Amino acid sequence: MKRKLVLVGNGMAGVRCIEEILKLNREAFEITIFGSEPHPNYNRILLSKVLQGDTSIDEITLNSWEWYEQNGIRLFAGETVTDIDHEEQLVRTDRGRVVEYDELILATGSNPFILPVPGADLPGVTAFRDIQDCERMIEYAKTYKKAAVIGGGLLGLEAARGLLNLGMDVDVIHIFDYLMERQLDPTASKLLQRELEKQGMNFLLRKETAELFGNGRVEGVRFKDGTSIAADLVVMAVGIRPNVDLARRSGIAVNRGIIVNDYLETNVPHIYAVGECAEHRGVVYGLVAPLYEQGKVLAQVICGRKGKSYEGSVVSTQLKVSGVDVFSAGEFMDGEGTESIKLYDEARSVYKKVVVREGKIVGAVLFGDTSEGRKLLDMIQRGDSLEALSLSLLAPASSGGKESLVATMADTDVVCGCNGVTKGAICQAIAEHGLKTVAEVRDYTNASRSCGGCKGLVAELLEHMLGEEVNRYTVKETICGCTNLSREEVIAAIKEKRLMTVKEVMSVLGWKKEEGCSKCRPALNYYLGMLYPGEYDEEVESLFVNERLHANIQADGTYSVVPRMYGGVTTAEQLRKIADVAEKYNVPMIKLTGGQRIDLLGVKKEDLPRIWADLGMPSGYAYAKALRTVKTCVGKQFCRFGTQDSTGLGIRMEQTFERLKTPHKVKMAVSACPRNCAESGIKDVGVVGVEGGWEIYVGGNGGTHLRAADLLCTVKTEEEVMEMTGAFLQYYRESAHYLERTSKWVERVGLEHIREVLFDVEMRRALLERLHKALSATKDPWREIVENERLQQTLFCDLGDKEPVPVE
Ligand SMILES: Cc1cc2nc3c(=O)[nH]c(=O)nc-3n(C[C@H](O)[C@H](O)[C@H](O)COP(=O)(O)OP(=O)(O)OC[C@H]3O[C@@H](n4cnc5c(N)ncnc54)[C@H](O)[C@@H]3O)c2cc1C
Numbered sequence: 001m002k003r004k005l006v007l008v009g010n011g012m013a014g015v016r017c018i019e020e021i022l023k024l025n026r027e028a029f030e031i032t033i034f035g036s037e038p039h040p041n042y043n044r045i046l047l048s049k050v051l052q053g054d055t056s057i058d059e060i061t062l063n064s065w066e067w068y069e070q071n072g073i074r075l076f077a078g079e080t081v082t083d084i085d086h087e088e089q090l091v092r093t094d095r096g097r098v099v100e101y102d103e104l105i106l107a108t109g110s111n112p113f114i115l116p117v118p119g120a121d122l123p124g125v126t127a128f129r130d131i132q133d134c135e136r137m138i139e140y141a142k143t144y145k146k147a148a149v150i151g152g153g154l155l156g157l158e159a160a161r162g163l164l165n166l167g168m169d170v171d172v173i174h175i176f177d178y179l180m181e182r183q184l185d186p187t188a189s190k191l192l193q194r195e196l197e198k199q200g201m202n203f204l205l206r207k208e209t210a211e212l213f214g215n216g217r218v219e220g221v222r223f224k225d226g227t228s229i230a231a232d233l234v235v236m237a238v239g240i241r242p243n244v245d246l247a248r249r250s251g252i253a254v255n256r257g258i259i260v261n262d263y264l265e266t267n268v269p270h271i272y273a274v275g276e277c278a279e280h281r282g283v284v285y286g287l288v289a290p291l292y293e294q295g296k297v298l299a300q301v302i303c304g305r306k307g308k309s310y311e312g313s314v315v316s317t318q319l320k321v322s323g324v325d326v327f328s329a330g331e332f333m334d335g336e337g338t339e340s341i342k343l344y345d346e347a348r349s350v351y352k353k354v355v356v357r358e359g360k361i362v363g364a365v366l367f368g369d370t371s372e373g374r375k376l377l378d379m380i381q382r383g384d385s386l387e388a389l390s391l392s393l394l395a396p397a398s399s400g401g402k403e404s405l406v407a408t409m410a411d412t413d414v415v416c417g418c419n420g421v422t423k424g425a426i427c428q429a430i431a432e433h434g435l436k437t438v439a440e441v442r443d444y445t446n447a448s449r450s451c452g453g454c455k456g457l458v459a460e461l462l463e464h465m466l467g468e469e470v471n472r473y474t475v476k477e478t479i480c481g482c483t484n485l486s487r488e489e490v491i492a493a494i495k496e497k498r499l500m501t502v503k504e505v506m507s508v509l510g511w512k513k514e515e516g517c518s519k520c521r522p523a524l525n526y527y528l529g530m531l532y533p534g535e536y537d538e539e540v541e542s543l544f545v546n547e548r549l550h551a552n553i554q555a556d557g558t559y560s561v562v563p564r565m566y567g568g569v570t571t572a573e574q575l576r577k578i579a580d581v582a583e584k585y586n587v588p589m590i591k592l593t594g595g596q597r598i599d600l601l602g603v604k605k606e607d608l609p610r611i612w613a614d615l616g617m618p619s620g621y622a623y624a625k626a627l628r629t630v631k632t633c634v635g636k637q638f639c640r641f642g643t644q645d646s647t648g649l650g651i652r653m654e655q656t657f658e659r660l661k662t663p664h665k666v667k668m669a670v671s672a673c674p675r676n677c678a679e680s681g682i683k684d685v686g687v688v689g690v691e692g693g694w695e696i697y698v699g700g701n702g703g704t705h706l707r708a709a710d711l712l713c714t715v716k717t718e719e720e721v722m723e724m725t726g727a728f729l730q731y732y733r734e735s736a737h738y739l740e741r742t743s744k745w746v747e748r749v750g751l752e753h754i755r756e757v758l759f760d761v762e763m764r765r766a767l768l769e770r771l772h773k774a775l776s777a778t779k780d781p782w783r784e785i786v787e788n789e790r791l792q793q794t795l796f797c798d799l800g801d802k803e804p805v806p807v808e
């Protein structure tokens with residue numbers, strides 16, 4: 001029997017430790033993870049980059065929902081562990097769940113410290129710690145102009161840079177004389193301040209906050225010296241406190257953090273702590289590199305291979321603000337018993353300092369040119385003597401004649417500090433697996449997977465090893481890191497070699513990972529289905545969890561069920577059935593969706609087949625990469641303005657195209673006049689009634705990347721709407737990347753090109769032929785499962801004491 005492993009805290013350190021455990025022994029544990037935040041594990045470090053507009057929240061996920069599913073991990077996101085009973089070896093949660101453990105890891109991270117001053121709880125005051133804080137700041141910046149950031153440390157400055165990018169005026173308030181005093185000496189700090197002032201930041205130094213004031217919401221900050229400033233948004237970035245409440249309540253020894261020994265064990269048997277919540281030899285770390293080192297050691301311990309212990313870490317810092325290069329590591333201040341070597345080029349704003357104690361390099365500060373930071377950090381970590389330091393290392397960047405840095409690095413030198421990946425490990429992976437891009441190196445070695453600061457160095461290393469060849473590959477968009485082939489190349493090869501299964505594609509086309517990954521498996525599954533309608537049997541194990549179970553998984557692990565209602569129209573009989581089902585299965589919430597349907601929320605996985613059977617309605621595909629809904633306005637039958645039968649056409653479109661698998665979800669709408677009550681202008685396909693005909697719009701999106709749809713054409717009859725829409729959908733199916741929305745696809749391939757294809761009568765006819773072939777092969781998935789006991793057993797094996805739905 002597998003041992004039960006529970007992780008409390010679905011953050012960067014805890015999940016990394018689980019990854020290490022899976023690497024050591026995939027089969028040993030039944031793993032359960034609890035996370036208070038409603039998201040899968042994401043890269044918290046990159047929130048700064050999200051705020052600065054360099055990346056999006058969607059793109060910072062480290063482990064997708066599918067990753068948990070594929071590794072057999074039960075994830076309860078949006079659920080907080082409130083209590084640990086270490087006698088009984090179980091945890092309890094705020095949702096009343098009780099889970100037993102054999103081994104328990106606490107990785108509860110930190111809480112942002114909020115200054116205990118009056119007004120700190122006013123609306124408009126926020127910390128900068130999680131996705132919610134980040135979204136809140138982005139939202140405020142749409143309405144308000146003046147921001148104040150309290151705290152001139154790393155986090156405060158990154159937040160301030162983001163707020164400037166969002167168009168706000170920013171004051172940074174700092175209690176000390178100079179910025180980032182925990183990482184920089186006064187000289188580097190002044191240079192930094194000068195640079196940030198040039199970028200538009202305003203600094204208020206030696207200012208102690210007395211209160212935040214405002215009527216109903218924050219309006220300003222008052223200082224102890226009696227002065228004040230106006231502010232519509234106040235960001236507190238004054239430090240963090242290890243989150244130890246749960247541990248303390250549960251009788252685990254706690255000081256500033258949860259006290260752990262060199263094997264990350266707490267004072268209670270079978271309970272460990274890792275990450276920002278842990279205190280090791282009196283030190284609590286707030287950067288990922290040491291936390292990942294801890295995770296590696298703990299994974300060995302948990303897997304029963306107690307070997308190398310954790311001895312503590314030397315940390316280094318880099319600021320993630322574009323145009324400002326700052327690096328510091330180890331003992332960076334001059335003091336008693338230290339000497340330092342300095343280079344200060346004021347004209348070029350370059351400052352480099354190496355600190356030496358008893359002949360050994362113990363610290364460094366770099367400003368303006370940080371390219372040697374990694375090398376210096378290695379020297380500090382190894383305790384190299386001063387003789388090892390070549391003075392050319394400190395030479396100004398522009399002095400010429402410097403060798404490529406990667407060429408001079410030893411194989412044992414670390415390239416990626418966050419993940420502790422050496423030059424040697426990267427070179428080996430490049431050589432063994434034929435890696436060609438930075439993304440592939442990241443997937444294989446973890447280098448550049450966290451703060452991304454070493455991306456340049458990884459690229460340099462690729463270039464150093466592969467020369468000219470690398471440029472050719474870095475521009476090519478491959479399906480994922482498992483292959484060097486693009487989508488087009490893969491599809492051409494599938495057709496040419498008549499490959500029929502995901503596994504076959506991977507083995508014939510030389511996939512680098514035998515099992516592929518969560519990116520390529522669903523993509524290949526889609527491409528095979530699109531190429532061989534009716535012939536190809538979808539591979540359940542390659543599907544995303546929602547599509548596998550034909551219902552949407554929600555933050556708390558329950559599912560939502562959305563039956564289809566063609567064109568948003570329902571009947572009294574359907575409503576009665578839905579109400580009866582909701583009552584019978586204690587559905588906690590019944591909600592109308594934005595797409596004119598009814599959503600039954602909070603359904604238990606094991607109840608799904610019976611609910612579908614009782615409803616007797618087709619699946620609404622609310623979870624699928626397929627046609628979702630066709631929203632309609634009331635149209636000419638009832639509306640005084642309508643010139644067309646929008647509801648009738650909407651129903652016809654939905655009934656014709658339902659179940660059609662597409663590269664991403666597809667939403668449609670039909671409005672009967674240009675007043676556009678069904679919001680046809682922001683749909684993948686939007687149809688608008690005009691005098692004597694219909695306008696067809698394509699490529700709209702109402703989601704994160706709001707995009708107004710483009711007018712494709714105007715047609716006279718409903719017949720023509722069906723024909724154009726069908727051809728458009730089939731062309732999108734055949735030529736878009738998997739997971740590319742129509743909005744992105746239309747932009748990539750160009751509207752003119754799409755028109756050329758669809759207006760060519762022959763091509764349109766051929767597209768429609770292939771479309772109808774695909775449509776004729778579809779079956780309603782709910783019905784299929786309800787009628788197939790074996791499928792129920794495979795998909796819902798934890799039906800518990802519930803009998804499968806009897807097969808008719
Ligand atoms: C904006 C920003 C920028 C940063 N930049 C850098 C950088 O450049 N370099 C760097 O190295 N580090 C950086 N950091 C720090 C880095 O993100 C943290 O060190 C790291 O995330 C800590 O990992 P952790 O797993 O210990 O904690 P977290 O990632 O915070 O995860 C802890 C999780 O546990 C959950 N939790 C807590 N209690 C419970 C409970 N009782 N039940 C269930 N769940 C619970 C929390 O909700 C949280 O999601 C940055 C941090 C921020 C906020």
Ligand code: SF4
Binds near residue numbers: 635671
């Ligand atoms: S879009 Fe026109 S026809 Fe449809 S409901 Fe609105 S006003 Fe009436």
